[in-house]
Amino acid sequence: MQTVAVIDYGMGNLHSAAKALEHVAPEGMKVLITSDSKVIHNADRVVLPGVGAIRDCMAEIRRLGVDEMVKDVVKNKPLLGICVGMQVLLAHSEENSGVECMGLLPGNVRYFGRDLHEDGEHLKVPHMGWSRVAQSDHPLWNDIEDGSRFYFVHSYYAQCEDRSLVAGTCQYGVRLDAALTRDNLFAVQFHPEKSAACGLKLLGNFLRWNP
Amino acid sequence: MGLAKRIIPCLDVDNGRVVKGVQFVDIRDAGDPVEVARRYDEQGADEIIFLDITASSDNRDTTVHTVEAIAGEVFIPLTVGGGIRTIEDIRTMLNAGADKVSINTAAVFNPEFVREAAQKFGSQCIVVAIDAKKVSKPGEKDRWEIFTYGGRKPTGIDAVEWAIKMEEYGAGEFMLTSMDQDGVKNGYDLGVTKAISEAVVIPVIASGGAGNLDHLVDGIKKGKADAVLAASIFHFGEHTVPEAKQYMADRGIEMRL
Structure with missing residues (x-):
């Protein structure tokens, strides 16, 4: 039986992600919410969600050894990071006066600021x-029209230093990285589990992705 | 290409049924909440708000089960409000599948609760509901006050100052209901909506009073709201969500079509 492990490190709403994955999972695939390293190690694919403050997220990730698990997972199976679960994969975040992150992707997480403008609008x-995402070629976008809208909620945004790893961008006052990928890893700033049909399609594509 | 303005159908739920009253009286039955939520999801609603208007403790389990059932089928953001008074209440609703909770009276009586909730769960899931009523007399400078108990009790708190304070405490979004307008379908109170929207940096949902599609347009264009909430115009089939979105888009508002 195929399994998908949704890593539970006590931060955020895993239920939404798990329910959406169950909704699109092929028959016989099981979705498990877990922090057990053995279950995660044995899973066929892994999802790293996350909401809330990044300092608390990183503290729990280190305390539970999730950082080591993630580094191990991406060597040989697909991993999907969502929202703060994407941000923690970068090197550093400006949030909470500066937090060192996992550094699996080169780059930083920055604050939008309170004075963000576009076309004269505050x-x-x-x-x-719901914002549009400009895609680059990747199997996780299969059957999703380029420029489709996804649901975002964040005050900090990722900027990857290696532009070849950027799989999607979004314009909101700044050009932010909406999707990043490297080998077995795919990470999104938006919430596919809350992005209606397009989001479900992306999750379905992840469950069928064989990098 | 920017951020789309949102349409948020609101389910006022009493004892497991969607109802809609005019200023909290004259309640009409509008169906089973799971079915209603599914219908709005299929129509392309951008979010759904579920307000438990009974909010008595003995109905808590019904609410949790209903939220679970909706969250298992509807994959757009779901906010749950009504009777959210403790950190445990928030945890229960998030575990049931809600993405955000809306805090109203509890914030007025204990503002620190908002701070604590935002620190614990993140501002992104803390919606502060503001029930405001105009208290200035004709000819005076506009002034709105926070009311509790369904608009019956004045608090003496200035609505705009309150919004600024709640933003500092960690609110992630406001749901702003004009108690003069709620359910009477004369349109949102655009004055207070604009005053608060321009005073804070977090998004504002205009609520209370939408009776036709022009009201939705005005809420965004004149009220400067980021999202518009409506109940009756959708519940009883007067308009559908796609029809409303197209109408707004035709008037130059960016929508997710």
């Missing part, structure tokens, strides 16, 4: 709602 922060 933009709200957090960036909350």
Whole structure:
């Protein structure tokens, strides 16, 4: 039986992600919410969700050894990072006066600031709602029209230093990285589990992805 | 290509049924919440808000089960409000599958609760509901006050100052209901919506009073809201979500179509 492990490190809403994965999982595939390193090690694919403050997220990730698990997982199976689960994969975040992250992707997580503008309009922060994502070629975008809207909610955004790893971008006052990928790893700033049909399609593509 | 403005159908739920009253009286039955939520999801609603208007403790389990059932089928953001008073209440609703909770009276009586909730769960899931009523007399400078108990009790708190304070405490979004307008379908109170939206940096959902599609347009264009909430115009089939979105898009508002 195929299994998908959704890593539970006590931060955020795993239920939404798990329910959406169950909704699109092929028959016989099981979705497990877990922090057990053995279960994660034996899973066929792994999802790293996350919401809330990044300092607390990183503290729990280190305390539970999730960073080591993730580094191990990406050597040989697909991993999907979502929202803060994407941000923790970068090297550093400006949030909470500066937090060192896992460094699996080169780059930083920056604050939008309170004075964000576009076309003369003052933009709200957090960036909350449905924005278009410009895609680059990747199997996780299969059957999703380029420029489709996904649901975002965040005040900090990723900027990857290696532009060849960028799989999707979004414009919100700045050009932010909406999707990053490297080998077995795919990470998104938006919430596919809350992005209606396009989000479910992306999760379905992840469950069938064989990098 | 920017951020789309959002349409958020609101389910006022009493004892497991969607209802809609005019200023909290004259309640009409609008169906089973799971079915109603599914219908709005299929229509392309951008989010759904579920307000438990009974909010008595004995109905808590029904609410949790209903939220679980909706979250298992509807893959857009779901906010749950009504009777959220403790950290444990928030945890219960998030575990049931809610993405955000809306805090109203509890914030007024204990503002620190908002700070604590935002620190614990992140601002992104803390919506502060503001029930405001105009208290200035004609000819005076506009002034709105926070009311509790369904608009019956004045608190003496200035609505705009309150919004600024709640943002500092960690609110991630406001759901702003005009108690003069709720359910009467004369349109949102654009004055207070604009005043608060321009005073804070977090998003504002305009609520209370949407009776036709022009009201939705005005909420965004004149009220400067980021999202518009409506109940009756969708519940009883007067309009559908796609029809509303197209109408707004035709008037130059960026929508997710």
